[in-house]
Amino acid sequence: MSEIRPGDTRDRILDAAERLFMENGYDGASMRQITGEAGVNLAAVNYHFGSKEALISEVFRRRLDWLNEERMRALDAHEAAAEGQPVKPSAIVDAFFGTMLRMAEDETLGGVTFLRLLGRTLGEPSQFIRTLMAHEYQTVMERYKAALFRALPEVPKAEIVWRFHFMLGATSYAIAGTDALRLVTDWQIENEGEMDRLENMMPRLMSFLLGGLRAPLPQFPGGPPDA
Amino acid sequence: MSEIRPGDTRDRILDAAERLFMENGYDGASMRQITGEAGVNLAAVNYHFGSKEALISEVFRRRLDWLNEERMRALDAHEAAAEGQPVKPSAIVDAFFGTMLRMAEDETLGGVTFLRLLGRTLGEPSQFIRTLMAHEYQTVMERYKAALFRALPEVPKAEIVWRFHFMLGATSYAIAGTDALRLVTDWQIENEGEMDRLENMMPRLMSFLLGGLRAPLPQFPGGPPDA
DNA sequence: GTCTATATCATGATAGAC
DNA sequence: GTCTATCATGATATAGAC
Numbered sequence: 001m002s003e004i005r006p007g008d009t010r011d012r013i014l015d016a017a018e019r020l021f022m023e024n025g026y027d028g029a030s031m032r033q034i035t036g037e038a039g040v041n042l043a044a045v046n047y048h049f050g051s052k053e054a055l056i057s058e059v060f061r062r063r064l065d066w067l068n069e070e071r072m073r074a075l076d077a078h079e080a081a082a083e084g085q086p087v088k089p090s091a092i093v094d095a096f097f098g099t100m101l102r103m104a105e106d107e108t109l110g111g112v113t114f115l116r117l118l119g120r121t122l123g124e125p126s127q128f129i130r131t132l133m134a135h136e137y138q139t140v141m142e143r144y145k146a147a148l149f150r151a152l153p154e155v156p157k158a159e160i161v162w163r164f165h166f167m168l169g170a171t172s173y174a175i176a177g178t179d180a181l182r183l184v185t186d187w188q189i190e191n192e193g194e195m196d197r198l199e200n201m202m203p204r205l206m207s208f209l210l211g212g213l214r215a216p217l218p219q220f221p222g223g224p225p226d227a
Numbered sequence: 228m229s230e231i232r233p234g235d236t237r238d239r240i241l242d243a244a245e246r247l248f249m250e251n252g253y254d255g256a257s258m259r260q261i262t263g264e265a266g267v268n269l270a271a272v273n274y275h276f277g278s279k280e281a282l283i284s285e286v287f288r289r290r291l292d293w294l295n296e297e298r299m300r301a302l303d304a305h306e307a308a309a310e311g312q313p314v315k316p317s318a319i320v321d322a323f324f325g326t327m328l329r330m331a332e333d334e335t336l337g338g339v340t341f342l343r344l345l346g347r348t349l350g351e352p353s354q355f356i357r358t359l360m361a362h363e364y365q366t367v368m369e370r371y372k373a374a375l376f377r378a379l380p381e382v383p384k385a386e387i388v389w390r391f392h393f394m395l396g397a398t399s400y401a402i403a404g405t406d407a408l409r410l411v412t413d414w415q416i417e418n419e420g421e422m423d424r425l426e427n428m429m430p431r432l433m434s435f436l437l438g439g440l441r442a443p444l445p446q447f448p449g450g451p452p453d454a
Numbered sequence: 455g456t457c458t459a460t461a462t463c464a465t466g467a468t469a470g471a472c
Numbered sequence: 473g474t475c476t477a478t479c480a481t482g483a484t485a486t487a488g489a490c
Contacts, residue, residue, distance in 0.1 A: 009473080009474090025252075025254065025351070025353070027252065027254035027255055028254055028353065030464075030465065030466085031465080031466060031467085032464085032465080032466095040474085041473095041474055041475055041476090042466095042467095042475095042476095043467085043468080043474075043475070043476090044473085044474070044475095045466090045467095046466085046467060046468075047473070047474080048473095051466080051467080052466065052467090119350075120350050122400070123346075123347050123350040123399075123400070123403055124252070126252070126255065159431065162428065162431045162432075162435075163431075163435055165400065165401065166397040166400070166401060166432065166435045167397070168400060169396045169397040169398070169399060169400025169401060170393040170394070170396040170397040170400075170439070171396070172350070172396060172400065173349070173350070173392065173393070173395060173396025173397075173399065173400075174392065174393060174396060176350055199448075200447065200452050201389065203445035203446060203447055203448070204386065204389050204390075204445050205389075205393065206445065207442045207443060207444065207445040208389075208390055208393045208439040208440075208442055209439070210442060211438045211439045211440070211441065211442020211443070212397070212435040212436070212438045212439035212442070213435075213438070214438065215434045215435055215437060215438020215439070216434060216438070217434065218430035218431050218433065218434040219430060220427065220430055221426075221430070225427050236455080236456085257482075257483065257484085258483080258484065258485090259482085259483085259484095267456085268455095268456060268457055268458090269457095269458095269484095269485095270456075270457070270458085270485085270486080271455085271456070271457090272484095272485095273484085273485060273486070274455070274456080275455095278484080278485080279483095279484070279485090
């Protein structure tokens with residue numbers, strides 16, 4: 001048992017990289033750390049992926065491809081069920097953010113590890129990572145923006161786009177679960193297991209997001225900017 | 228003109244470090260870059276601060292001390308005006324998040340540069356940075372949590388703490404203004420100056436935060452967790 | 455206080471034997 | 473495909489002249 005099968009090395013590297021990038025960031029996780037944890041040779045990363053940049057690209061790609069397809073399917077299903085009517089905002093929010101959060105329950109999809117990595121990475125400075133994310137997300141984003149425009153015809157489009165962005169930020173932080181979280185919650189986190197925490201967080205986050213999305217429109221000091 | 232006064236070096240380093248940490252992250256900004264941009268010698272950082280870690284600590288300290296004192300003053304003022312009654316949620320949110328956002332308008336307080344650095348850093352993985360932030364924020368956080376508990380007696384405390392955290396996340400992302408933002412907004416960012424963007428964002432963010440804070444309570448699948 | 459020069463170390467990447 | 477050994481580079485930090 002525990003013998004090493006061919007083709008195993010690649011996945012072992014991806015799993016170790018996912019965990020260490022999540023924990024230490026891209027710059028902070030070294031190739032030696034990653035290959036050490038994976039139990040493979042240092043040179044294996046360059047053999048299988050070519051470079052460290054190519055490695056993290058693949059770490060994201062193998063999860064995001066699935067996630068974004070699933071998001072498309074979820075929105076398709078809601079639109080089909082709506083029979084031409086606009087999809088409800090709560091359904092759109094669930095299809096986008098709920099689909100992501102439910103990844104955490106499935107270890108074969110990366111579980112909380114990947115989700116935390118994702119939450120962190122949206123704020124990462126590295127240029128090529130941002131380019132990678134922008135490319136992975138572009139199509140999905142357009143679909144969801146369009147759905148929200150239809151669902152909330154009385155809200156200016158600029159407002160919706162901003163609120164989408166605010167929702168992304170709230171979700172990323174909620175997921176990332178850094179000590180910034182512990183800073184606010186402290187007393188509450190103790191005595192709670194990881195999954196329990198996440199299960200209880202989900203309905204809380206959803207309520208918050210929907211409340212923000214449907215908040216009264218802001219008053220601008222100098223009049224509306226896109227009147 | 229442009230002669231170098233003694234004591235100037237220290238501030239030049241802090242300003243350059245602030246900008247480069249914001250742009251490239253802590254690991255991504257090297258001492259050579261920082262001293263190069265500041266126009267001082269490489270050895271000057273270690274002479275004035277002792278180490279790179281001590282440098283970024285000072286970068287945060289000189290701004291956060293002011294910000295958190297100001298937050299305390301703002302809440303003091305609202306509580307005095309309320310004469311024993313609970314302070315309104317909108318006033319609390321403005322005292323905490325509005326005070327921070329208004330820093331962006333004052334270049335002598337770091338302006339947008341520091342604000343973006345702050346937004347990014349709450350998600351940074353580095354352990355000692357998290358410790359630094361936790362220490363800087365602890366007292367203020369307790370005051371604000373207590374104020375929100377009083378302002379929203381019908382909302383469970385655990386719910387309030389979570390929503391505070393969601394608000395922090397939304398705000399950080401809004402400020403950080405990475406390409407994750409551009410990814411969602413694209414068409415809208417163009418033809419808008421930096422300050423114009425920020426001025427319009429503020430009322431939008433405030434509405435969103437308040438909408439989330441006052442959202443209907445979530446339904447838990449297995450019953451309320453702290454019933 | 456400021457500089458040059460350098461010590462020391464860790465990194466990503468690769469050449470080449472097996 | 474996997475290994476060892478090593479290269480080239482860039483990092484932080486410091487010793488010591490001025």
